[in-house]
Amino acid sequence: MAGPSLSLPAPAAQEPAYGHDALVVCDNLVRIYQTESVEVQALQGLDLLVHEGEMVAIVGASGSGKSTLLQVLAGVDAPTAGRARVAGHDLLALTRSERVHYRRDVVGFVRQQTARNLVPYLTAGEVVDLPMSIAGRPRAERRQRTAQLLEAVGVAHCADRRPSEMSGGEQQRVAICVALANEPRVLLADEPTGELDSETAQEVFAALRTANRDLGATIVIVTHDAAVSGQVARTIAIRDGRTSSEVLRSHDDLAAGAHALGEEYAVMDRAGRVQVPREFREALALTRRVRLALEDDHVEIRSDGEAR
Numbered sequence: 001m002a003g004p005s006l007s008l009p010a011p012a013a014q015e016p017a018y019g020h021d022a023l024v025v026c027d028n029l030v031r032i033y034q035t036e037s038v039e040v041q042a043l044q045g046l047d048l049l050v051h052e053g054e055m056v057a058i059v060g061a062s063g064s065g066k067s068t069l070l071q072v073l074a075g076v077d078a079p080t081a082g083r084a085r086v087a088g089h090d091l092l093a094l095t096r097s098e099r100v101h102y103r104r105d106v107v108g109f110v111r112q113q114t115a116r117n118l119v120p121y122l123t124a125g126e127v128v129d130l131p132m133s134i135a136g137r138p139r140a141e142r143r144q145r146t147a148q149l150l151e152a153v154g155v156a157h158c159a160d161r162r163p164s165e166m167s168g169g170e171q172q173r174v175a176i177c178v179a180l181a182n183e184p185r186v187l188l189a190d191e192p193t194g195e196l197d198s199e200t201a202q203e204v205f206a207a208l209r210t211a212n213r214d215l216g217a218t219i220v221i222v223t224h225d226a227a228v229s230g231q232v233a234r235t236i237a238i239r240d241g242r243t244s245s246e247v248l249r250s251h252d253d254l255a256a257g258a259h260a261l262g263e264e265y266a267v268m269d270r271a272g273r274v275q276v277p278r279e280f281r282e283a284l285a286l287t288r289r290v291r292l293a294l295e296d297d298h299v300e301i302r303s304d305g306e307a308r
């Protein structure tokens with residue numbers, strides 16, 4: 001008689017990796033700058049996910065780590081620890097040649113300083129052509145794409161002009177075309193409207209929106225400009241090198257007004273940590289220890305009573 005048959009337990013269902021379906025994944029990202037005497041923790045375990053097709057704004061006080069994050073995503077700066085992945089590229093493990101390819105083809109970058117985005121002696125047409133030429137794309141294709149990009153963001157009339165013959169807003173819109181030339185997976189913009197008056201800033205923002213909606217670019221914008229952060233579907237706030245809160249705006253919110261208020265959410269990290277805003281902590285004297293209770297549809301946080 002055959003003995004009891006042995007069967008192995010069914011393997012546990014594999015949980016998908018954090019951010020498996022996201023285009024940009026930062027997982028517990030750390031960047032420490034070491035100067036002679038001090039160590040600055042610019043990013044202190046930052047988590048961030050951006051999905052394909054999104055246009056998000058990153059806001060935060062001066063020194064909170066926004067530019068550092070963008071430099072890491074641009075492949076210019078290397079993180080100290082954690083994980084950063086963009087379109088499948090692991091930014092902590094790029095070889096020198098992979099980094100060149102990454103910066104040329106995977107990401108596009110627009111800087112705040114309009115003059116630094118362009119080349120003084122090249123016309124708009126020539127400067128948009130340049131990255132495609134370096135990438136070895138055929139001349140006819142380059143010419144067509146240059147014309148298409150300049151047209152899409154409303155600066156076709158600048159094709160034969162050098163930067164000194166263009167306004168700041170026109171220069172920034174041409175810079176967006178340069179950044180998009182090689183069809184990057186992500187467009188990164190660091191304070192793209194920072195040097196512009198509000199009307200011109202609006203034109204540049206409209207160009208970014210066109211890049212997102214019509215040309216399909218996923219866009220991450222670092223900005224202090226409330227007119228920019230108020231017009232995207234998701235604004236992520238960074239505090240002390242970590243993501244602290246997010247504001248989500250629905251299509252209706254965005255359609256309703258130029259500066260949609262949206263709804264603010266606290267960000268919970270992967271270990272379940274949430275930052276309770278200072279005004280909430282002060283109002284209820286929440287200090288080192290709090291009581292947590294699971295209710296039917298919410299979690300309650302109460303003072304432990306000792307501090308009162």
Ligand SMILES: Nc1ncnc2c1ncn2[C@@H]1O[C@H](COP(=O)(O)OP(=O)(O)OP(=O)(O)O)[C@@H](O)[C@H]1O
Nearest residue numbers: 033035040042060061062063064065066067068069
């Ligand atoms: N190369 C560097 N060496 C040393 N410390 C640096 C370096 N770059 C940035 N830092 C420090 O890292 C922290 C984060 O700087 P970061 O430029 O990322 O902030 P930010 O949010 O972009 O600020 P801002 O809005 O003023 O541009 C700051 O304390 C800054 O002084």
